[in-house]
Amino acid sequence: MRVTIKDLAKYCGVSPGTVDRALNNRPGIKVKTKKNILEAARLLNYRPDLTARSLVKGRTMTLGIVLFDLYNRSFAQLLNAVELKARELGYHLYIALTDKDSENEKECLEYLVNHKVDGIILFTVNQGKEFEEYLHSFSTPIITIFNFLSDHWEYVGIQERKSMRDAADFIIKRGYKKFIYICPPLKYLGKSNIYTQEERLKGFLEGLSMNGIVEPPLIINHNNYLEQLKELVFNKAEKTAIVCSCDLYALEVMNYLKDKGLKVPEEVGLMGYDNIDVLKYVNPKLTTVEYPVESIGFKAVESLVHKIEHGHFLTEKSKTLDYKIVVGESI
Amino acid sequence: MRVTIKDLAKYCGVSPGTVDRALNNRPGIKVKTKKNILEAARLLNYRPDLTARSLVKGRTMTLGIVLFDLYNRSFAQLLNAVELKARELGYHLYIALTDKDSENEKECLEYLVNHKVDGIILFTVNQGKEFEEYLHSFSTPIITIFNFLSDHWEYVGIQERKSMRDAADFIIKRGYKKFIYICPPLKYLGKSNIYTQEERLKGFLEGLSMNGIVEPPLIINHNNYLEQLKELVFNKAEKTAIVCSCDLYALEVMNYLKDKGLKVPEEVGLMGYDNIDVLKYVNPKLTTVEYPVESIGFKAVESLVHKIEHGHFLTEKSKTLDYKIVVGESI
DNA sequence: TTGAAAGCGCTAACAA
DNA sequence: TTGTTAGCGCTTTCAA
Numbered sequence: 001m002r003v004t005i006k007d008l009a010k011y012c013g014v015s016p017g018t019v020d021r022a023l024n025n026r027p028g029i030k031v032k033t034k035k036n037i038l039e040a041a042r043l044l045n046y047r048p049d050l051t052a053r054s055l056v057k058g059r060t061m062t063l064g065i066v067l068f069d070l071y072n073r074s075f076a077q078l079l080n081a082v083e084l085k086a087r088e089l090g091y092h093l094y095i096a097l098t099d100k101d102s103e104n105e106k107e108c109l110e111y112l113v114n115h116k117v118d119g120i121i122l123f124t125v126n127q128g129k130e131f132e133e134y135l136h137s138f139s140t141p142i143i144t145i146f147n148f149l150s151d152h153w154e155y156v157g158i159q160e161r162k163s164m165r166d167a168a169d170f171i172i173k174r175g176y177k178k179f180i181y182i183c184p185p186l187k188y189l190g191k192s193n194i195y196t197q198e199e200r201l202k203g204f205l206e207g208l209s210m211n212g213i214v215e216p217p218l219i220i221n222h223n224n225y226l227e228q229l230k231e232l233v234f235n236k237a238e239k240t241a242i243v244c245s246c247d248l249y250a251l252e253v254m255n256y257l258k259d260k261g262l263k264v265p266e267e268v269g270l271m272g273y274d275n276i277d278v279l280k281y282v283n284p285k286l287t288t289v290e291y292p293v294e295s296i297g298f299k300a301v302e303s304l305v306h307k308i309e310h311g312h313f314l315t316e317k318s319k320t321l322d323y324k325i326v327v328g329e330s331i
Numbered sequence: 332m333r334v335t336i337k338d339l340a341k342y343c344g345v346s347p348g349t350v351d352r353a354l355n356n357r358p359g360i361k362v363k364t365k366k367n368i369l370e371a372a373r374l375l376n377y378r379p380d381l382t383a384r385s386l387v388k389g390r391t392m393t394l395g396i397v398l399f400d401l402y403n404r405s406f407a408q409l410l411n412a413v414e415l416k417a418r419e420l421g422y423h424l425y426i427a428l429t430d431k432d433s434e435n436e437k438e439c440l441e442y443l444v445n446h447k448v449d450g451i452i453l454f455t456v457n458q459g460k461e462f463e464e465y466l467h468s469f470s471t472p473i474i475t476i477f478n479f480l481s482d483h484w485e486y487v488g489i490q491e492r493k494s495m496r497d498a499a500d501f502i503i504k505r506g507y508k509k510f511i512y513i514c515p516p517l518k519y520l521g522k523s524n525i526y527t528q529e530e531r532l533k534g535f536l537e538g539l540s541m542n543g544i545v546e547p548p549l550i551i552n553h554n555n556y557l558e559q560l561k562e563l564v565f566n567k568a569e570k571t572a573i574v575c576s577c578d579l580y581a582l583e584v585m586n587y588l589k590d591k592g593l594k595v596p597e598e599v600g601l602m603g604y605d606n607i608d609v610l611k612y613v614n615p616k617l618t619t620v621e622y623p624v625e626s627i628g629f630k631a632v633e634s635l636v637h638k639i640e641h642g643h644f645l646t647e648k649s650k651t652l653d654y655k656i657v658v659g660e661s662i
Numbered sequence: 663t664t665g666a667a668a669g670c671g672c673t674a675a676c677a678a
Numbered sequence: 679t680t681g682t683t684a685g686c687g688c689t690t691t692c693a694a
Contacts, residue, residue, distance in 0.1 A: 002470070002671095004670095004671055004672085005671065005672065005673095006671075006672095014680075014681085015680065015681045015682070016671090016672080016673090016681090016682090017673085017674080017680070017681060017682075017683090018679085018680055018681075020672075020673060020674085021679095021680085024673085026673095026674095028679060028680080029679070029680080030679060030680090033679080033680085045468055047441075047444060047445050047469075048445055048671090048672080049386075049445070049447065049670090049671050049672070050442075050445045050446045050447065050672095051382050051385040051386050051391065051446065051447050051670090051671080051672095052386050052670070052671035052672040052673090052686090053671080053672055053673075054382040054672095054686095055380075055382050055383050055386055055670090055671080055672075055673095055685095055686045055687065055688090056671085056672055056673045056674085056685075056686045057672085057673075057686085058686075060382065062446075069411055070401070070407040070408070070410055070411040071407075071408070071411065073404070073407075075407075076401040076402075076404075076406075076407035077401070077402070079401055079407075079426075080400055080401040080402065080428065083426060083427070083428045084428065084430075087427075087428075092425060092427065092442055092446070093425065093426055093427075094423060094424065094425055094426075095410075095414060095424055095425075095426045096414070096418075096423065096424075097411065097414045097415065097418075099415075110378075111381075111423055113378060114378050114379055114380070114381045115381045115382065115393075115423070116380065116381065116382050137376055139333070251609075251612040254612065255611065255612060258614075276609075278582075278607075278609040278612070278613075280586070281582040281585065281586060281609070281612075281613050282609075282612050282613060283589075283614070333687095335686095335687055335688085336687065336688065336689095337687075337688095345664075345665085346664065346665045346666070347665090347666095347687090347688080347689090348664070348665060348666075348667095348689085348690080348691095349663085349664060349665075351688075351689060351690085352663095352664090355689085357689095357690095359663060359664080360663065360664080361663060361664090364663080364664085379687090379688080380686085380687050380688070381688095382686090382687085382688095383670090383686070383687035383688040383689090384687080384688055384689075385670095385688095386669095386670050386671065386672090386686090386687080386688075386689095387669075387670045387687085387688055387689050387690085388670085388688085388689075389670075663694105664693105664694085665692100665693085665694075666691100666692090666693080666694090667690100667691090667692090667693100668689105668690090668691085668692105669688100669689090669690095670687105670688090670689090671686105672685100672686090673684105673685090673686090674683100674684090674685100675682100675683090675684090676681100676682085676683085676684105677680100677681080677682075677683095678679105678680085678681075678682090
């Protein structure tokens with residue numbers, strides 16, 4: 001059996017209260033007594049039971065993070081950053097993956113709340129009034145990342161829309177005339193939160209019209225995008241650009257184009273989004289949009305912990321982080 | 332304030348014991364009473380306090396996992412698999428990253444143990460008698476993955492040595508005569524656990540000698556491996572193969588060779604290890620060794636949970652998982 | 663079928 | 679400076 005404070009107290013011939021004072025550096029204890037107790041603790045290999053402490057303190061010094069999965073490179077980087085910062089601030093981390101499943105996400109949240117985490121970082125699939133009420137029913141502080149929920153919730157992310165507007169601008173300035181935009185299904189199961197994807201698309205469309213492009217782009221938003229590409233004929237003179245809302249799609253497209261013998265960017269331009277770290281090994285160099293995943297992780301933790309410890313978040317809701325276009329050779 | 336069992340009891344005019352029977356499907360309660368209580372629980376938005384339950388049950392239904400970081404693609408995949416399986420079996424997951432720091436690892440372990448996780452999955456940096464004694468001082472079940480510690484510890488991994496022996500065999504059969512082997516520093520800080528790296532190198536050397544290669548390979552085991560490559564001259568007739576103990580190194584080397592205008596595999600052969608998922612976007616296709624990260628994650632969780640629930644691990648210590656050589660175009 | 667009460671290990675307020 | 683004690687929210691045993 002584990003050694004408890006009571007055991008220690010008995011062993012040292014003092015009371016549990018005194019042991020607690022020694023162990024937790026609380027004042028009102030003779031130096032010698034304290035020394036004795038600490039020594040005994042080491043000797044008997046005493047370990048505090050944090051579940052008991054949590055019960056009385058009402059705090060667990062634990063944060064929870066809810067993500068889709070870790071297949072996306074950026075999620076892993078984000079999680080890494082979050083763990084680092086959390087530990088730095090004295091918190092440990094529960095992780096829960098939703099696999100983009102709405103019910104699953106609720107279960108994850110429920111579990112974290114029941115486990116009394118002090119705060120939650122949420123990359124949500126759900127959205128809507130009902131879901132927000134559900135979230136409000138927990139009294140746990142929550143900060144959302146990437147997927148915006150509503151103004152009621154703290155949020156850390158980037159200016160998705162503006163980034164894609166700029167991307168469109170950039171592409172048009174390079175002389176492209178026709179546009180294909182590839183992104184994930186925009187109405188996943190009819191209720192999933194696809195804020196980032198929606199914003200990016202809107203931004204792209206805005207960018208086109210701002211530049212006087214009247215012909216609407218071909219929007220491909222299903223998982224068989226490669227199939228659909230097969231039906232298209234690319235003509236160098238048309239100056240077509242394929243814009244993907246994530247690098248992984250762009251890489252798939254690049255592979256497809258290579259197979260077809262189509263030269264990038266000579267015959268068709270290609271642009272990604274994310275700047276995942278493996279791009280450095282791929283040729284031609286993909287032009288893409290980079291955003292600071294790690295900063296987002298850091299910021300989210302800092303703000304959340306500030307809320308926990310001082311009652312209010314550190315971030316301003318409207319504040320978003322910078323992105324930048326990474327110029328490669330693909331467009 | 333949160334609604335407690337006591338509140339529910341008062342509200343329903345019954346005792347806490349009865350509420351518990353209703354909430355946890357324990358027998359000895361009238362159907363009607365139970366129905367009442369459950370309804371009230373929903374109405375009042377009751378949430379069980381899992382820290383309190385843990386305290387009395389002595390179990391948290393939580394596992395902990397200790398990893399280096401999540402920069403390595405395989406670690407992220409592993410973690411994803413572990414989370415999935417853990418949840419499937421009713422457990423949730425604490426994550427702790429050590430950043431390959433030995434002291435940090437100890438802190439992580441200590442925290443998990445103090446938090447009373449029911450079991451730990453450990454990809455360790457530490458090694459040695461002292462560390463093992465330290466681990467024994469926890470009574471928490473531990474299963475090690477990838478980095479082997481000693482026969483005292485449950486282990487899930489692959490036959491590292493054999494895999495590299497086979498790789499050497501494969502390369503030699505392709506006619507290569509000279510060999511360069513690139514791997515991370517083998518004595519990281521003088522005390523880090525580099526089991527997998529050591530095994531792979533041993534396996535490679537065994538493979539060479541088994542095939543009658545007498546000239547020892549050039550072993551480059553520092554982080555400036557590219558610098559050292561610069562000093563070498565490659566000669567097509569020499570049939571040189573560069574073997575890397577991980578794909579990331581191989582990709583770096585590939586980039587370097589491309590810069591130099593050296594053709595792979597015509598002028599120099601290249602082989603990696605890991606089969607990270609982005610290889611499909613890189614040309615020429617890298618020949619590499621694939622191992623089932625996800626299965627390792629699943630197996631580790633299953634075995635650990637079996638230990639927790641039935642007193643013994645499911646895995647046999649000596650049992651390791653299969654790997655396979657993925658034939659690309661680079662060697 | 664239900665209630666009463668002890669106790670998990672710790673903290674904190676109060677008393678000595 | 680130290681001891682005593684109540685109680686965090688839950689489970690569980692025993693009695694009614």
